[in-house]
Amino acid sequence: MKKREVLASVKDERLIEKRRDQMVKGAVTLFKEKGFHRTTTREIARSAGFSIGTLYEYIRQKEDVLYLVCDTIYDQVHIRLEQDIDTKQGTIESLKLAIKNYFKVVDDMQDEVLVMYQEAKSLSKDALPYVLKKEAEMAAMFKKIIESCIKNGELTLTELEAELISHNIIVQGQMWAFRRWTIQKIYTIDQYIELQTKVILQGVGEK
Numbered sequence: 001m002k003k004r005e006v007l008a009s010v011k012d013e014r015l016i017e018k019r020r021d022q023m024v025k026g027a028v029t030l031f032k033e034k035g036f037h038r039t040t041t042r043e044i045a046r047s048a049g050f051s052i053g054t055l056y057e058y059i060r061q062k063e064d065v066l067y068l069v070c071d072t073i074y075d076q077v078h079i080r081l082e083q084d085i086d087t088k089q090g091t092i093e094s095l096k097l098a099i100k101n102y103f104k105v106v107d108d109m110q111d112e113v114l115v116m117y118q119e120a121k122s123l124s125k126d127a128l129p130y131v132l133k134k135e136a137e138m139a140a141m142f143k144k145i146i147e148s149c150i151k152n153g154e155l156t157l158t159e160l161e162a163e164l165i166s167h168n169i170i171v172q173g174q175m176w177a178f179r180r181w182t183i184q185k186i187y188t189i190d191q192y193i194e195l196q197t198k199v200i201l202q203g204v205g206e207k
Contacts, residue, residue: 006064009057019058020068022048024112027065031115036066036122066123067130069116074134076105081141090152092201098145099169099197102138106173107189113177135170142166146204155204165204172196 008016026047030039041062045055059065080101106113120131143166149155150162157165176183176192183192 006058006067007060016058019048019050019054021072022050023055023058023065024068024072028069028111028115031119032111036062036119063123063127066116066119067127069112070131070134073105073109073112073116074138076109077102077138078141080105090148090154092149092154095142095145095149096197096201098142099173099200100193102142102169103173103176103189103193103196106176110177110180113174117174117178139163139166139170142169157204161204165200168203169200172200 006020010016010019023044026049027039027044030043030047034043039062041055042052044062044065045052048055059068081098116131120128123131143162146155146157146162146165150157176189187195
């Protein structure tokens with residue numbers, strides 16, 4: 001899915017990336033504390049370390065920041081799955097590694113994940129489908145790996161089962177952020193990954 005364009009008046013791509021990264025970090029902290037609607041663009045600018053005028057050189061409206069948070073999460077998941085895993089490999093080990101990498105992304109970006117789903121309701125009706133589509137694309141990455149395992153004889157699942165498992169993986173990863181107030185008192189991230197992977201693979205009937 002093509003990224004939704006967030007217009008900037010600055011032409012330097014590296015500077016745009018740097019400033020928007022600062023903006024996302026500042027905004028996530030504020031959204032988590034105050035919510036999207038109660039946070040002003042002036043507060044986002046101050047938290048990011050620059051003026052309101054500078055802020056509007058990189059975005060056009062506050063909603064743009066939520067797009068940037070969404071893209072940041074998706075890009076990190078995509079990068080980590082692609083850099084370490086041949087999705088066509090078709091082995092259980094490749095699926096285990098994909099699950100581990102995804103859960104690690106969620107661990108690294110807990111605040112971003114939490115804010116994205118808490119504040120998705122704040123998006124306009126034409127904007128929300130973009131975020132939902134991005135999440136579906138993350139699930140599709142796992143479905144591709146699962147389908148390679150099926151093709152290779154490592155798993156025996158129907159099309160619907162493969163689809164459901166891919167979404168289950170996404171949700172189990174998100175739970176590390178959503179329920180961190182209790183889950184993270186019981187498990188380390190490595191323990192959580194190990195146990196969730198075991199449960200997921202038992203559910204798909206690992207050979």
